[in-house]
Every structure is written in structure tokens, then in C-alpha cells.
Amino acid sequence: MFALRNTVSNIFQKRAFSASASQATKVAVLGAAGGIGQPLSLLLKLNNKVSDLALYDIRGAPGVAADISHINTDSKVAGYNPTPEGIRDALTGAEIVVIPAGVPRKPGMTRDDLFNTNASIVRDLAKACAEHCPEAKLLIISNPVNSTVPIVSEVFKAAGKYDPKKLFGVTTLDIVRASRFISQVKSTDPAAEVVPVVGGHSGVTIVPILSQTSHPDISGEARDALVNRIQFGGDEVVKAKDGAGSATLSMAFAGARFADSLLKAAEGQEVVECTFVESPLYAKEGVDFFASKVTLGKEGVKEIHPVGQINEYETELLKACLNDLKKNIQKGRDFVKSN
Ligand code: NAD
Ligand code: LMR
Secondary structure: OOOHHHHHHHHHHHHOOOOOOOOOOEEEEEOOOOOOHHHHHHHHHOOOOOOEEEEEOOOOHHHHHHHHHOOOOOOEEEEEOOOHHHHHHHHOOOOEEEEOOOOOOOOOOOHHHHHHHHHHHHHHHHHHHHHHOOOOEEEEOOOOHHHHHHHHHHHHHHOOOOOHHHEEEOOHHHHHHHHHHHHHHHOOOHHHOOOOEEEOOOHHHEEEOHHHOOOOOOOHHHHHHHHHHHHOHHHHHHHHHOOOOOOOHHHHHHHHHHHHHHHHHHOOOOEEEEEEEEEEEEHHHOEEEEEEEEEEEOOEEEEEOOOOOOOHHHHHHHHHHHHHHHHHHHHHHHHHHHO
8 A cells, every 4th residue: 555654755855856757647636726636736746657737727726836836846737727728738638637626515514415516517527528538547536426426437428438447436535544543543553554445435335344454353332433433534524624624635645645556557566445436346236336445557447356255244334335325326327317
């Protein structure tokens, strides 16, 4: 697993004075001037696998780009305005497009409450991607991820450009949280904690598999509390921000890690991440998208791994997950078909 701590220290050791991108890779961020978009763009500017960074937003992207462009790493940064030419130029040639565009939650809201606003934002951006960079790997951060990813797939299908290997719902923040939270319970190094988190990205659809960690002994109330914290970690931040949005900095970290994993895979390394993709694992149950461990390769998804052995408690969590997930996925699909 990628440890950003190491990466950041490598970046500063190796790149502070001179830097050269190892290959030409353009990454576009849509929603780049937002709470996630800005720190995510900053972290991508520090990634020496990125040669061109295209920052697009409905407001403020040129300013963010000018600011980030002064960082002394070798990649080019450009900001784009919301015009047909702006989105075209931001996307043309992009190998990876990260999409954190859309509104965040306020206290009392579920991620599904964002659907009415974010569904059309994601649909329209997906249309632009299908037109200008149909081959790009798309990393969807905008919530509700359980529905926005199926929206993108439907848009690409309608355009005749869909490749399920290249569409990812970013659930890395659940993985990041799970390893941090378990380390707090066990007083261990979070970087050494690997917790598979499967299912989707909201409430009970987030299923941590504690039995597959190095602490399968966590049980009873301690287990319930830990699972609940992982499932509802997002709410913790929404509540603490008190109306000013949801997780941005930890999400930027998680998004940068996932993008880095795909960039490593594009260079020929085998990297495994949990991510929400079109998946055969529970298709018989009517659930066509599911997050599980995925081996990433040059073309995107290389191999989808089954959830593996789980205990009775986790089997119940999975049942609840599949039930909600099915409805969330259908909602996304229906939206594209009727709009
Ligand atoms: P934000 O409001 O701070 O930023 C969103 C940005 O999107 C803004 O700059 C806005 O101008 C821009 N935007 C809106 N419509 C756009 C469009 N059509 N094209 C381009 N840009 C557009 O919000 P945020 O805190 O950055 O959160 C963004 C999204 O990410 C939310 O939906 C949030 O729920 C989601 N999120 C997901 C995860 C996850 O784990 N997947 C984690 C945190 C947040
Ligand atoms: C998160 O998990 O932090 C994000 O999905 C944002 C949210 O609404 O909680």
C-alpha cells in the first residue's frame, strides 16, 4: 500500500530543486477550486508521475492553477474556465480525470440528499469526458458515489464509449480511515494496518472486514464501535465542520493516493486498492457495482478480487450493504435514462 508519508518525504528530498516527470501523463481535476480540489491539485503537483495538470472548475480554476504552478516541480499547470473550449482543452489528452465537482453535505444530510444537485453535475462532466477523453481513467469522488459512478457508466454507454476497466468510484478515504481508526484502538502504526473495506461509500454500504486484518480478535462493543466509526466517519467530519462542508483534506490525501496507484500501475507496477467498480461479484443479487480489492494494471482494472472469507457478523453487514447499494445504483441509472 502507498504510504504518502514516504512519498511526500521522497518528493521533498528528490524534487525540491530540480524535477523531471518520468513520463508524460496529463491529469485533469474537475472541481479543482473546491475544498477537495485545491489540496488534491497541490498533491498531484507534487507527484513526479504527473507531467501536466489541468485544473477546471465553474469558478476560480485559473487562480488555483497560477498559485500551484509556482511550486518548483517540473509539471505544467493550467487552469480552465467553464466554456466549451475550456472543458475541451482541460480534458483533451488526459489519461486520468479526477472528479470532485459538486456540493458537499451539511449536518443532518445523507449523501443521497446530494443526489438532486450532483447527479446532473456529474452527468454533464461525464458527457464532456466521453467526448474529449473517452480513453481516460475516471476517478469519481462526487457524492453519492454509489449513484454517481453508475451515472457515468450510463453516459459512456449512451456515447458508445464505455470501458468498465476505466471507471472508479474513489472509496480510498474509507480505507485510510479504517487503518487510522484501528491503529487508535490497538495503539499501532496506522501505516502498517491494512483493513479491506468493501461494498459502497455511504453508511451501511461501507463494510470493513476486520476479520481479515491483523486484529481479528476485536469483538463485542469494541468491534461495533470501530465498525460504526468507519461507516460513519464522514458524519464525524460533517458535524465538526458544522455547516462548512465535509472531509476535504483527508479526501485530497486519499484521492492523491488512489491517483498515484493508477499512475504506478500505468508504469507497469501491480498495485491493489479497494475501489468501487463495475463488478461481477454480486451481479446475481442485482448489484452491478461493488467495491472490493482490485489489482490495477496499465488499462485500469486488471483483476477484481472476491471479498474472501468473512465471519457471521460481516455476512450480516454485507446483506444490509447489498440491499442499499442495489437501490443507489438503480437510482443513478434511472436518472440518466429519464434525463
Ligand atoms: P466544494 O463545494 O468545496 O467544492 C466543489 C467544487 O466543485 C466547487 O469549487 C465548485 O465550483 C465545483 N463545481 C460545481 N459544479 C461544477 C461543474 N459543473 N463543473 C466543475 N466544477 C464544478 O465541495 P468539496 O468539499 O470539494 O466536495 C466535493 C464533492 O466530493 C462532494 O459531493 C462531496 O460529498 C464529495 N466527497 C466525496 C468523498 C469520497 O470519499 N468519495 C469524500 C469527501 C467529499
Ligand atoms: C466522506 O466520507 O467524508 C465523504 O463521503 C463526505 C461525506 O459526505 O461524508
